[in-house]
Amino acid sequence: MTIKEVSDKYQLSTDTLRYYEKVGLIGPISKNKSGIRDYKETDLRTIEFVKCMRQANMPIDKLIRYMNLYKEGNKTLEDRKQLLVEQLHKVEKEIQELEKAKERLCYKIDLYDHQLLEKNLSMEKETVL
Amino acid sequence: MTIKEVSDKYQLSTDTLRYYEKVGLIGPISKNKSGIRDYKETDLRTIEFVKCMRQANMPIDKLIRYMNLYKEGNKTLEDRKQLLVEQLHKVEKEIQELEKAKERLCYKIDLYDHQLLEKNLSMEKETVL
DNA sequence: TTACACCATGGAGTAGACTCTAAGTCAAGG
DNA sequence: CCTTGACTTAGAGTCTACTCCATGGTGTAA
Numbered sequence: 001m002t003i004k005e006v007s008d009k010y011q012l013s014t015d016t017l018r019y020y021e022k023v024g025l026i027g028p029i030s031k032n033k034s035g036i037r038d039y040k041e042t043d044l045r046t047i048e049f050v051k052c053m054r055q056a057n058m059p060i061d062k063l064i065r066y067m068n069l070y071k072e073g074n075k076t077l078e079d080r081k082q083l084l085v086e087q088l089h090k091v092e093k094e095i096q097e098l099e100k101a102k103e104r105l106c107y108k109i110d111l112y113d114h115q116l117l118e119k120n121l122s123m124e125k126e127t128v129l
Numbered sequence: 130m131t132i133k134e135v136s137d138k139y140q141l142s143t144d145t146l147r148y149y150e151k152v153g154l155i156g157p158i159s160k161n162k163s164g165i166r167d168y169k170e171t172d173l174r175t176i177e178f179v180k181c182m183r184q185a186n187m188p189i190d191k192l193i194r195y196m197n198l199y200k201e202g203n204k205t206l207e208d209r210k211q212l213l214v215e216q217l218h219k220v221e222k223e224i225q226e227l228e229k230a231k232e233r234l235c236y237k238i239d240l241y242d243h244q245l246l247e248k249n250l251s252m253e254k255e256t257v258l
Numbered sequence: 259t260t261a262c263a264c265c266a267t268g269g270a271g272t273a274g275a276c277t278c279t280a281a282g283t284c285a286a287g288g
Numbered sequence: 289c290c291t292t293g294a295c296t297t298a299g300a301g302t303c304t305a306c307t308c309c310a311t312g313g314t315g316t317a318a
Contacts, residue, residue, distance in 0.1 A: 015277055034284060036295055056230030081241035088234040095227050098220050101185030105217040112210035144307055165265055
């Protein structure tokens with residue numbers, strides 16, 4: 001799979017894909033004789049995971065640490081789990097904050113609806129009189 | 130209320146508070162004869178709103194636009210509501226993504242627990258034999 | 259009155275995560 | 289053969305949102 005296809009599939013720019021590879025988040029991706037990347041199934045799975053974790057706001061350096069632990073094999077299970085647990089807590093906290101903001105937004109939008117209604121009513125009155 | 134007190138109350142650094150004021154997100158804050166800020170009740174309410182919207186990842190320039198509309202008064206009700214509705218959608222989408230990431234994290238943590246269990250069991254066996 | 263923590267300003271610097279540019283290679287179609 | 293478009297690299301540049309710094313004023317407690 002070419003970089004363009006991967007880019008389209010996961011909505012990540014080719015620059016971002018190369019950047020992720022450069023910093024060690026994915027790959028190294030195998031290349032054909034003329035140096036062009038060919039993404040394999042396992043690469044795609046890594047990319048999907050990375051994308052998901054990035055959407056969960058996991059910082060890139062933490063993700064890199066995770067990937068490095070992964071490469072070190074079985075003896076890092078505990079550490080890797082620890083990183084994920086930490087991240088889970090962060091995600092839960094963030095969800096809470098977003099829910100709070102959401103409530104507030106709904107409340108304010110509601111207020112605006114009322115104000116707009118009143119404004120329109122008073123305009124109508126003016127028109128009638 | 131001094132800037133330090135506000136900073137403590139809302140967990141925003143004094144630098145951030147001055148920065149918010151400089152870019153027009155809050156204030157201008159009134160100052161005493163020697164130039165020291167004195168935050169009033171209305172300032173605090175604005176700050177709390179700003180903090181909440183920032184936690185909802187509303188970009189600063191959008192927030193500034195909102196504040197400017199607010200200052201323009203009643204005729205901008207519709208536009209302001211529109212901004213909030215947009216932001217609400219963004220927040221809802223983000224919550225969805227975080228929930229997805231959360232599920233994935235839980236799933237992976239579960240897998241790690243199983244793997245760790247197995248690892249420990251096999252170590253015990255080794256110890257016994 | 260001196261020490262201390264706090265306040266002010268303008269402007270420079272930083273972190274994180276990309277994003278863009280320049281300069282060049284390669285394969286396919288006209 | 290030439291053009292076109294996608295690919296490569298290294299490295300510079302950008303954006304957002306702060307955060308820090310130098311320099312100097314303020315206020316109050318001992």
